[in-house]
Amino acid sequence: MHAEEKMTNETWPASPEKATLEAKNKFLGFWFFLGGETVLFASLFATYLALKDKVPTADHALSKDLFEMPLVFLMTMLLLTSSLTSVYAMHHMKNFEFKKMQLWLGITVLLGLAFLGFEIYEFNHYVHEYHHSFTSSAFGSAFYTLVGFHGGHVAFGLLWIIVLMIRNSKRGLSLYNAPKFYLASLYWHFIDVVWVFIFTVVYLMGMVG
Amino acid sequence: MANQQSTSENPRVDLDYRRKKNAEDMRYQVITFSLMIFLTLIAFAAVGFGDLSNWFVVPFILLLAVVQVIFQLYYFMHMSHKGHEAPQLFLYSGVLVGFITVLAFMTIIWW
Numbered sequence: 001m002h003a004e005e006k007m008t009n010e011t012w013p014a015s016p017e018k019a020t021l022e023a024k025n026k027f028l029g030f031w032f033f034l035g036g037e038t039v040l041f042a043s044l045f046a047t048y049l050a051l052k053d054k055v056p057t058a059d060h061a062l063s064k065d066l067f068e069m070p071l072v073f074l075m076t077m078l079l080l081t082s083s084l085t086s087v088y089a090m091h092h093m094k095n096f097e098f099k100k101m102q103l104w105l106g107i108t109v110l111l112g113l114a115f116l117g118f119e120i121y122e123f124n125h126y127v128h129e130y131h132h133s134f135t136s137s138a139f140g141s142a143f144y145t146l147v148g149f150h151g152g153h154v155a156f157g158l159l160w161i162i163v164l165m166i167r168n169s170k171r172g173l174s175l176y177n178a179p180k181f182y183l184a185s186l187y188w189h190f191i192d193v194v195w196v197f198i199f200t201v202v203y204l205m206g207m208v209g
Numbered sequence: 210m211a212n213q214q215s216t217s218e219n220p221r222v223d224l225d226y227r228r229k230k231n232a233e234d235m236r237y238q239v240i241t242f243s244l245m246i247f248l249t250l251i252a253f254a255a256v257g258f259g260d261l262s263n264w265f266v267v268p269f270i271l272l273l274a275v276v277q278v279i280f281q282l283y284y285f286m287h288m289s290h291k292g293h294e295a296p297q298l299f300l301y302s303g304v305l306v307g308f309i310t311v312l313a314f315m316t317i318i319w320w
Contacts (some may be wrong), residue, residue, distance in 0.1 A: 019308025
């Protein structure tokens with residue numbers, strides 16, 4: 001199947017994200033990248049666990065002083081819901097409904113932006129209320145590196161989805177751009193996978209002590 | 210749930226079938242999502258309200274996280290579908306190296 005071919009409901013294949021050779025290669029390469037990302041985040045988690053609550057003096061805030069459940073819960077719900085909305089977007093992509101896919105991707109972007117906004121508020125709050133900063137302690141460095149790297153991934157994922165939406169807004173769906181949308185949504189799910197471990201290992205285990 | 214749809218020579222015929230299959234797949238995704246929300250609620254409740262010992266709570270919420278991530282990988286990221294053998298190899302290799310890294314950092318670093 002030719003990638004730029006004008007498609008119809010009838011000619012749209014069952015797995016448009018893997019219909020061309022380029023798409024198959026992208027699919028494989030992207031999962032390889034996700035395997036590498038797993039190792040990257042695992043090493044950041046390992047560093048965090050080794051340096052958790054390691055502060056130079058007793059007046060530094062520890063994890064049980066810092067984290068507040070309502071904010072973390074809200075952020076978790078936002079990101080989890082945005083994962084579902086991107087599933088909806090890919091559902092419409094497979095049904096060859098471009099407008100609906102764009103709409104659900106738009107909702108995903110809004111939820112992601114809300115998440116990012118709360119994260120910026122959170123970091124700002126820690127720095128100003130608790131003097132918990134990147135340079136204040138080993139704990140601070142490990143915390144901001146891990147959670148900040150995740151936040152960076154969220155920001156990059158948002159940028160990625162927005163660029164795809166704008167670039168293809170007048171093109172409609174084709175076998176050329178369907179794999180692009182699909183991989184962006186895989187990336188978005190992976191960000192949520194990492195967040196599941198962050199809210200469990202960093203925040204919930206931090207509150208437990 | 211292998212949602213590998215028909216690749217017959219006449220796609221016009223099975224368009225309805227494919228639409229139905231996609232809709233069914235989406236229903237499973239929504240069920241998966243509800244389960245994930247439920248697991249999240251339990252994890253937060255176990256820490257927030259439960260008067261439980263740390264020896265129980267920490268492994269418990271880690272287990273909930275692992276289950277939730279399996280849902281995310283196998284349903285949201287379609288790893289349960291056919292043609293995901295290489296992705297599984299890549300991801301599990303990453304998980305293995307990651308697990309060893311975490312284990313090493315938690316046991317050999319101290320001060």
